[in-house]
Amino acid sequence: MSKTVVYEVQVMFGDCDPAGIVFFPNFSKWMDASSLNFFVQCGVLPWRELVKTRGIIGTPLLEIHTKFIRPATYGETLQVHTSVQEWREKVFVHQHVVMRGDTVLCECTEVRAFCIQHPEDPDRIKAILVPEDIKALCL
Template sequence: MSNTITYLQRVEFGDCDPADIVWFPNFFRWIDAASRHFFIESGVPPWHETEQTLGLIGTPLVDTHARFVKTASYGDLLHIRVHVAEWRDKSFVQRYRIERENAAAEGGMDLIMECDEVRIFAARREDGVGIRAIPIPADIRALCS
């Protein structure tokens, strides 16, 4: 089982379209921030440090699947819950559940969005052009599990 980390995001007026609904690309920006937050909260050093020690430059996205359930608007406080749903050799599936506080809802939360992302652990290629997937370091996997 993996750690579950909650990243909080307050929706601002500028995050919304003219209908006062969050413009959908903002969800992906927040999910990306929640992904990095997950690793920091799990004890993984910043990527600039892992590049120096392990050659690991980060976890770029290679696939995503999202399901939007309800809208969100400015003033909402979103809870972005993130965990690793599946570990693979050089990639992993990170699962997100975005909820909004709602005292009237059963359980006090409204589901806004669910998303699965496949990410790789990446290093710079030896020729200096581009990146390549690398095996997931065992110590990072242990910190996040």
């Protein structure tokens, strides 16, 4: 496992559908923001800095599994609890638990990879080994 970092979200009216329920893609948007926030809070430089110094452009999403348990609506404050569930050679599994206080609203796992521009084709990206120094910051 890894550290758990909490990212807070204020749900706005525009985040909801006509019934006043958060439109489901907004959960993905918040979890994506929480993914980046996780690394920043662990002490990893922002991607725009890592691309300059190490060529790492970020951690693109490869796979996602989301389970919606309870709805949310505007005016609520949500917390996205993010951690790394598993480190593999070239990918890692991010776990997100979206909560409203003590109530779990959504659970998600994402498989992501650290990537660089492909050295032979600048229109493509390439997964690299998980950097050990970044992993160490997150434990």
